[in-house]
Amino acid sequence: MDMTVSARERNWIAQRLANDAPDILQIWQILWRRKWSILALVLIVMMVTALGTFVITPTYRATSTLLIEHKSANVVSIEQVYDPEGMGNEYLLTQFELLKSRALAERVVKKLNLTTHPEFDPRQQPEPLIDIGGLLASFSIGEAIPVILPEDLEEGVDPTEAKIFDEVTKTFMKRVSIAPLGKSQLVQLQVEMADPRMAAKAANAMANGFIEGQLDATMEMSMTATNWMNTRMLELRTKLKEAEDKLQAFREKENLVDIGGVSTINAAELSATSDRMIDARRQRAEAQSQYRQVESMRRGGWAKLATIPAVLGHPLIQQFKADEARARAKVDELSKRYGDRHPALEAARSDLKAASASLRGQVEQIVAGIERNYQLAVANENSLQASVDANKAQIQKISRKEFQIRELQREVEANRALYDTFMTRLKETAATSDLETANxxxxxxxxxxxxxxxxxxxxxISMAGILALMAGIGLSLLLEMLNNTFKGAEEVEAKLNLPVLGILPLVKNKHRSQIASLFSSNEDKSFSESIRTIRTSLVLSGMSDPHRILVVTSSIPGEGKSTVAANLAYAFGQMEKVLLVDADLRRPTLAKNFKFPVGTPGLANLIAGTAKVDECIKTIEGIDMLCAGAVPPNPLELLSSERFTKLIEQLKDSYDRVIIDSPPIQAVSDATILAIHADAQIYVIKSESTSVPLARRGVGQLLQSNSPVTGVVLNQVDIKKAQKHGYHYGGYYDYYGYTNPQKTDAQTTQGSKA
Structure with a gap:
C-alpha cells in the first residue's frame, strides 16, 4: 500500500511539473477573459493622453538651407596663415560645429532681440500648473520645448541683462539643430519655436549670420595676416641687410677678390710640385739603394766596396783596375826573374802600390759621391714634400674661406628670396578681393x-495606447498569477491529479439552510442535476466495491462541504437507505441547517454512551440524520475511540450508505481520523477561493494517511462568468436542464437515471 501511494505521489508531482510549463493557449484564455478590462484601460489612457496633447503648446520648425563650399586662402602659397579648407568630411563637420556655436546664437539673439520675446524672456513666463510636455518628454514621445523659468535664475536676486542674455542664448541653442542632406554639401538649419513667424526669422537670421560671421572672420584673418606680413617684412629686411653686411665684412677681412682664380693657381702649382715630388722620390730610392750597398760592404774594406756595381761600373775604376792589373802582372813577372831586392822588382812593386792607392782613392771618392747623392736626394725629396704640404694647406685654407663666403652668400640669397616672396604676396593681398567672399x-x-x-x-496617442495595452496584458497576467485558485475543472485535474466528480453552480440569494435542502426542494434545476452527476460519478466509481462510507471534507471552513454532504444524502436517499452524520464536533452545522431542537443528542452522545441510537437519529424528508450533539471538550479522543469504530460498523450494517460530514483537513486533525473509516473520500473545493497550495497540502495529508480520495467536487462555480472566461462545463451537469429551467421533474429524473 505504501508503494502504491508513493507511485501516486510521484505521478502527481510529475503532473504538477508538466502543468507548470507555460501554455500559450492558457495565456490567450487569460487575456480573453479580461479583454474588456484591458480595452477599457486602453481607451481611458488614450482619452487622457488625447486631452493632454491638446494642452501642450505646439512647436513649429523653420528650415533654411545652406550650401557650404570649399575655399582656399591666397594669403601665402606655402605657409598659409588662414586655411578654412579641410579634407573631406572634417571640413564639413567643422562648419556644422560653427553653425551650432554660441557666437552665432548670440548674434541671432541680439539681431532679433529675443531677450524681450515672451517665449524666451523669463520675466514674462507664467508658471505652468502641470508640465505635461516635460512628462511626455521623459517618455521620449514628445520633447518639451526648453523655456526659461524664473526659478532657473538665482533666488532673491534680480536677474541682470547679462544673466538674461546668457540664459536666452542657452535656450535658443537648444532649439537649433543641424541636418546635413546626405553626402552633399547642403545643410539645413532648423529652429523650433512656438511662434512660427519668429522661427522663420530666426532660421534666416542664423543662415545670414553664419555667412556674415564667415566674412567677418575672413576679413579679420586677412587684416591679421597683412599686419603679420608687414611685421615680418621688417624683420626680413633687417635680416637681409645684416647678411649682406656680414658677407662684405668677411671679404674685406680676408682680402678676397677672386677666390676661384686663386684656388685654380694653387691647384696647378700643387700638380707640378707633385710631379717633381714623384721624380725626387724615385731618385731618392735609387740613391738609397746604392747607399745601402755601400753600407753593407763598408766592413770589408775598400776592396769590397770596389765590387759594388755602382763603383765597379765607374769608368775610372775600370781604368785604375786595369793599371793595377798591369802593375801586378809586371811584379809577378819580375819576381820570377829577379830577387826581392832587385831594383826593377822594387820599382814594379812601387808602381803596384801606387796603382792600388790610386784605385783605393778613386773607390773612396765614388763611395763618398754615392753618399752625397743619397743625402741630396733625401733633402730634395723633403723639400718637395714640404712644398706639396704647403700647397695643400693653402688650398684647404682657400676652401674654408670659399665655404664661409658661400654660406654667407646663401644666407643673403635666402633672405632676399623670402623678402621678395613676402613683398609679392603682400602686393597680391592688397590687390585681390578673394578674402571678402564667403564659403x-x-x-x-x-x-x-x-x-x-x-x-x-x-x-x-498610439504609443499611449500600445503602452496601456502592454500594461493591461502584464497586469492581467500578474493578477492571474497572484490569483492562485481553482477556476475550472481542468485546473483541478491538472494540479491535483484527481478526477472531478462534478461541479456545483453558485446559488445566489439563498440562505445556508435553504441550500442544504436545495436538492430536495428542486428549486434550482442546474444545482439538482449537478448533485445527480456527482451521485452518478460516485456510483460508477464503486461498481466493483460500493462506497458504503462516504466522508466529505475540504481544506478550510466555508467551502460548502456540509451543503454538499446534505444534498448528496438527499440524492442517494431517492435510491437507497442513507444516513447523514455530522462528524464536525467542533463547528456542527447539521442541527442548525435543519432546525433540530436545542439539546438534541447526537454523535458525541452516542460515543460517550449518554444516549441511544434511536434517540439521536432524526428523519427529515425521508433521510436519517445524526447531528453532532453536545459539543465535547475532547472531540479528537472521541473519534479515535473504539466506541466510534464499533458505531461505524453498526451503522454500516443498518444503512446502504453513510455520508459523514467531516471537519476541514487543514483546520483540525479530526478528518484524518475519519478518513481511516472511509470507503471513499470526497474533497470539496470552492471555486476561485481555495488556493492551490492549500488544496495540495490537504490532499497530500489524506494520501499519506492512506485515505481513498475518490475525487473532487468544485463548489460555487459562477457558470455564466466561467463561460465568458472560456470555461465550459457541459460534461459535468445537464446543460439543457440548466438552460431550460422549465423542464419537469420527471424529465430531470428520467435524464438522471439514463
Missing part, C-alpha cells in the same frame, strides 16, 4: 511653417 551661401530661405512638428498627437 557658404543660402540656397533656400526659410518660410513660415504652417504645420507644427510636435506634439505628434497621433503618435503620442
Amino acid at each position: 557658404a551661401r543660402v540656397v533656400d530661405q526659410s518660410v513660415v511653417p504652417t504645420q507644427p512638428i510636435k506634439p505628434q498627437k497621433s503618435l503620442i
Whole structure:
C-alpha cells in the first residue's frame, strides 16, 4: 500500500511539473477573459493622453538651407596663415560645429532681440500648473520645448541683462539643430519655436549670420595676416641687410677678390710640385739603394766596396783596375826573374802600390759621391714634400674661406628670396578681393511653417495606447498569477491529479439552510442535476466495491462541504437507505441547517454512551440524520475511540450508505481520523477561493494517511462568468436542464437515471 501511494505521489508531482510549463493557449484564455478590462484601460489612457496633447503648446520648425563650399586662402602659397579648407568630411563637420556655436546664437539673439520675446524672456513666463510636455518628454514621445523659468535664475536676486542674455542664448541653442542632406554639401538649419513667424526669422537670421560671421572672420584673418606680413617684412629686411653686411665684412677681412682664380693657381702649382715630388722620390730610392750597398760592404774594406756595381761600373775604376792589373802582372813577372831586392822588382812593386792607392782613392771618392747623392736626394725629396704640404694647406685654407663666403652668400640669397616672396604676396593681398567672399551661401530661405512638428498627437496617442495595452496584458497576467485558485475543472485535474466528480453552480440569494435542502426542494434545476452527476460519478466509481462510507471534507471552513454532504444524502436517499452524520464536533452545522431542537443528542452522545441510537437519529424528508450533539471538550479522543469504530460498523450494517460530514483537513486533525473509516473520500473545493497550495497540502495529508480520495467536487462555480472566461462545463451537469429551467421533474429524473 505504501508503494502504491508513493507511485501516486510521484505521478502527481510529475503532473504538477508538466502543468507548470507555460501554455500559450492558457495565456490567450487569460487575456480573453479580461479583454474588456484591458480595452477599457486602453481607451481611458488614450482619452487622457488625447486631452493632454491638446494642452501642450505646439512647436513649429523653420528650415533654411545652406550650401557650404570649399575655399582656399591666397594669403601665402606655402605657409598659409588662414586655411578654412579641410579634407573631406572634417571640413564639413567643422562648419556644422560653427553653425551650432554660441557666437552665432548670440548674434541671432541680439539681431532679433529675443531677450524681450515672451517665449524666451523669463520675466514674462507664467508658471505652468502641470508640465505635461516635460512628462511626455521623459517618455521620449514628445520633447518639451526648453523655456526659461524664473526659478532657473538665482533666488532673491534680480536677474541682470547679462544673466538674461546668457540664459536666452542657452535656450535658443537648444532649439537649433543641424541636418546635413546626405553626402552633399547642403545643410539645413532648423529652429523650433512656438511662434512660427519668429522661427522663420530666426532660421534666416542664423543662415545670414553664419555667412556674415564667415566674412567677418575672413576679413579679420586677412587684416591679421597683412599686419603679420608687414611685421615680418621688417624683420626680413633687417635680416637681409645684416647678411649682406656680414658677407662684405668677411671679404674685406680676408682680402678676397677672386677666390676661384686663386684656388685654380694653387691647384696647378700643387700638380707640378707633385710631379717633381714623384721624380725626387724615385731618385731618392735609387740613391738609397746604392747607399745601402755601400753600407753593407763598408766592413770589408775598400776592396769590397770596389765590387759594388755602382763603383765597379765607374769608368775610372775600370781604368785604375786595369793599371793595377798591369802593375801586378809586371811584379809577378819580375819576381820570377829577379830577387826581392832587385831594383826593377822594387820599382814594379812601387808602381803596384801606387796603382792600388790610386784605385783605393778613386773607390773612396765614388763611395763618398754615392753618399752625397743619397743625402741630396733625401733633402730634395723633403723639400718637395714640404712644398706639396704647403700647397695643400693653402688650398684647404682657400676652401674654408670659399665655404664661409658661400654660406654667407646663401644666407643673403635666402633672405632676399623670402623678402621678395613676402613683398609679392603682400602686393597680391592688397590687390585681390578673394578674402571678402564667403564659403557658404543660402540656397533656400526659410518660410513660415504652417504645420507644427510636435506634439505628434497621433503618435503620442498610439504609443499611449500600445503602452496601456502592454500594461493591461502584464497586469492581467500578474493578477492571474497572484490569483492562485481553482477556476475550472481542468485546473483541478491538472494540479491535483484527481478526477472531478462534478461541479456545483453558485446559488445566489439563498440562505445556508435553504441550500442544504436545495436538492430536495428542486428549486434550482442546474444545482439538482449537478448533485445527480456527482451521485452518478460516485456510483460508477464503486461498481466493483460500493462506497458504503462516504466522508466529505475540504481544506478550510466555508467551502460548502456540509451543503454538499446534505444534498448528496438527499440524492442517494431517492435510491437507497442513507444516513447523514455530522462528524464536525467542533463547528456542527447539521442541527442548525435543519432546525433540530436545542439539546438534541447526537454523535458525541452516542460515543460517550449518554444516549441511544434511536434517540439521536432524526428523519427529515425521508433521510436519517445524526447531528453532532453536545459539543465535547475532547472531540479528537472521541473519534479515535473504539466506541466510534464499533458505531461505524453498526451503522454500516443498518444503512446502504453513510455520508459523514467531516471537519476541514487543514483546520483540525479530526478528518484524518475519519478518513481511516472511509470507503471513499470526497474533497470539496470552492471555486476561485481555495488556493492551490492549500488544496495540495490537504490532499497530500489524506494520501499519506492512506485515505481513498475518490475525487473532487468544485463548489460555487459562477457558470455564466466561467463561460465568458472560456470555461465550459457541459460534461459535468445537464446543460439543457440548466438552460431550460422549465423542464419537469420527471424529465430531470428520467435524464438522471439514463
